[in-house]
């Protein structure tokens with residue numbers, strides 16, 4: 001309200017002001033910096049890029065050492081081959097990555113962002129190229145402001161061609177993890193790249209070019225979700241890059257010969273170098289900001305100034321909120337790192353890594369899927385001998401060729417027929433095996449039929465009969481539990497036991513008929529009838 005209540009004076013509206021929805025970007029030209037942390041950053045750049053660019057060119061057992069073959073649904077990582085059934089390891093990897101991120105962020109803030117994040121690493125590489133071609137910070141600012149000339153055109157053209165070369169090589173390397181990189185090279189040279197390979201090389205390449213060449217700090221400030229939720233992982237004992245306000249203020253320029261204590265000023269000479277070296281263009285003296293990626297460039301920059309002024313280093317340094325508030329020394333800071341949260345994260349991380357490593361080391365290279373034949377649930381091959389049909393998918397998941405035998409157990413007289421054994425399976429290969437399981441069904445016929453079945457199996461030269469059982473007793477109609485045992489001939493440690501069920505229809509064969517198709521009740525039990533003629537298919541539907 002303007003004026004007293006009841007006043008007839010006109011109300012004064014505040015003048016309208018147009019506020020931009022988006023802040024106009026100020027182009028940042030970070031100054032080059034040298035020092036201990038810059039050394040670590042470059043070490044991480046070399047290390048991560050040596051791994052990224054180098055790995056796909058390594059060979060192992062005559063194939064690419066690391067290859068994520070999506071078409072064949074197999075991931076090769078040196079000696080290990082991962083199949084879709086191993087997706088649990090991918091889940092474990094994601095859990096370990098998330099826990100490690102929580103742990104390291106709680107200890108030392110955004111170390112990942114500052115040293116190893118691809119956005120930081122590629123921005124560092126692209127900035128290095130820019131410096132080589134356009135010069136240091138002031139030269140780049142001048143070139144930006146200058147009118148177009150031949151010199152500017154040439155410099156800009158060389159810079160962009162160099163950036164594009166790095167970006168496309170990055171895209172090519174990325175696709176080389178999913179498609180054999182040597183073949184990919186041949187396809188590029190012969191211009192016979194497939195549409196998907198072309199798309200992903202260009203997509204990944206231009207994403208690198210755009211993010212590291214143009215977007216730079218904008219990705220960290222506006223696109224990366226991690227910057228937004230990092231603060232929830234921080235506490236008062238998290239190491240963050242901090243300006244020591246108590247020591248630095250009041251800031252001000254002075255000659256080297258002046259004693260700041262006598263002049264009543266702090267150690268900050270207000271040179272602005274910490275701002276000039278910052279890739280996100282912030283002033284760390286204003287306190288911790290979400291834009292700070294924790295690269296520590298300002299520490300190196302400020303330490304150089306402190307050296308020149310003959311002041312102690314560390315006006316900007318890694319410190320914790322508690323350390324600054326209570327003047328803790330380095331030893332006390334380290335001791336406070338071992339707080340319960342860290343111990344829980346650390347213990348969980350170690351436990352998960354140990355369990356995953358143990359499980360990988362003891363991984364059974366044989367995987368088996370037993371599939372009941374959907375077309376024929378149960379039939380009577382000869383009177384008194386019931387037969388079920390199965391398909392077994394055998395996967396030899398490592399790189400040793402193996403031979404396997406299949407046996408069945410769980411019912412009297414049970415035998416596997418209709419498959420030539422042993423079954424050879426090549427390295428990292430899979431085979432779908434169709435087989436029949438026969439069981440004699442009544443006391444009167446069992447011996448005769450058992451012998452008949454045995455004769456048949458011997459004639460066919462199939463079935464090893466190791467698990468045949470000669471117990472007597474009537475078999476109830478319906479499903480019966482059985483177990484397949486698949487074992488490697490050369491290595492008895494490689495063995496799998498797979499449970500399944502064997503369907504016995506009602507014993508109608510004595511009357512010369514066999515049951516009609518079985519219906520499956522809601523609980524999965526077969527409900528047999530008693531019609532039809534001998535030898536007719538008696539089942540449909542499927543059940544593991």
Ligand code: SF4
Nearest residue numbers: 278292293295296298
């Ligand atoms: S404030 Fe310092 S640590 Fe943070 S981004 Fe800028 S230079 Fe890096």
Ligand code: SF4
Nearest residue numbers: 268269271272274302
């Ligand atoms: S670099 Fe150090 S001395 Fe220079 S302005 Fe930043 S904090 Fe102050």
